[in-house]
Amino acid sequence: MTAHAAVGAPGARLRKLFRRHDDPAGTPRLSPLWTFVAWLATLAFFAPVAWMVLTSFHQEADAATNPPTPLAPLTLDQYQLLFGRDITPFLLNSAMASVISTLLVLALAVPTAYALSIKPVEKWTDVMFFFLSTKFLPAIAALLPVYMIVKEVGMLDNVWTLIVLYTAMNLPIAVWMMRSFLAEVPKEILEAAEVDGANLPTVLLRIVAPVAMPGLAATSLICFIFSWNEFMFAVNLTATQASTAPVFLVGFITNEGLFLARLCAAATLVSLPVLIAGFAAQDKLVRGLSLGAVK
């Protein structure tokens, strides 16, 4: 009995992972023909990613053949070469910039969202739309003054410069997302707790936190994704010390002999954290991308 359960558990978990979007029985089924079309389209979209990962495990000579040789022997050489060519500091800078900026965003956004939903200030919608409007300013228009100020104060090529910029870049998204999650905290329970004389920390810990936790996780994953992938500020404001993972890839822009397999390994490696974060947050991805407007 127990052995059976132990065998069944991982399968059940896998099934849950892939089936969780299935609605109750009411959803109509696709006909076999359309199922075929759906899978064909899916595989067509996924093919470049699959090709990238596959090529990253090939030798250079096998990667650059024409016609392609997908069945060539597999190797970890390209990944070893990458770490030999010091991709590590780039990954560490990326990790530092995205993790610290995400923590800062949460520290600023959670109290803001609280003041916009649970204990709303006057004209709180105006405040919301002010935050949102800053997201619509094209970053390129800020590049010049930011570059000049950063250069003036000697902060070029410094991870903290990126941290501040990424915090500002993600703050509106986080405020909107967190507000939409905190708005789900039932008002009656908050009022009841207040009537019972519960103090603020108790209310936050016992009532707000349980409802807001999944939202907090989703918000941090979204902020992490955007910071990790950011390129324009990273490439223009860093040189040698503070360069992040996307900047490492700049070296691959021009052809340099046989380098396709190594490029694919680098592309896979730098994309891996976001692929993991994105798959983990896929239920909440759309809510973050639409700034909480779509659930």
Next chain:
Amino acid sequence: MTTLTAPRKTAPPPARPRTRSGVSKWRRRIPLLPALIFTIVVTQLPFVATLVISTFQWNILQPGDRHFTGLSNYAFVFTDERLRAAVLNTVVLTASVVLISVLLGLGLAMLLDRRFVGRGLARTLLIAPFLVMPVAASLLWKHAIYNPDYGLLNGTLNAVYQFFGADHGPTVDWISSYPMPAVVVSLVWQWTPFMMLILLAGLQAQPGDVLEAARVDGASAMATFRFITLPHLRQYLELGILLGTIYVVQTFDAVYTITQGGPGSQTTNLPYEIYLTMFRKYEYGEAAAAGVVVVLGSIVIATFALRTIASLFREETSR
């Protein structure tokens, strides 16, 4: 629920001394002040600086020659051939990427809205292009797919030709022959999942009973789509198009990696042109003026976007 709370709202608030209510107003504002001040300092002040710089003749290669020129940078921006080309390229690039990815995303969303074998897995795989780092994705397309000698496109063509007995397939230099489509395709690949996710959320928010009623009344699939699904999806389509436009207008990574704006300036869009003006020509004044123009253009799009988000938002808060 609403009937219970409604009377309480209309009841007059308990009378409080004026000073207390002022204090409590400020107490409510305190939690949002740090974020507000931070956002104003980091996002609004640079824009003010851009406005100021845009009125100067300022090239860092000529350090002595920095002076106020009024609006002459704007006159330059609106008459310069290169910038006009960049505006046109931006419009073409953005419009084609957004429209194609909305259409593809709509098709995929409608398929994924139904049940089929491995639907959850298909959805997970479809999100992947959006999660690959944009610079990595651009490089992947440039070298692993478009490369004329060993790219996947020509490689597959060659394999198909050889399968049918030909010596060698055609060797197309995709990026030089079709620079703009090459950039567009790589961006469509990245943005279709985004559109799919938003439209799928829209489809799944569709009230089931209305669809059921339409089915019972014998409405055809086409009629149901045309008269029920499409009107319901309208605001989701708008949201996808507007958010997509705001992000794609800012495209920098793909142009920087795949074509460097070339050949000539055939794929130079505004962000890349501003970058060139700043870091290749060192014309700070011109770059700032071009930046202001981009911001004004974005405000027009953003106004529509904000209106759509506000209507979705009102719906949500009134629920």
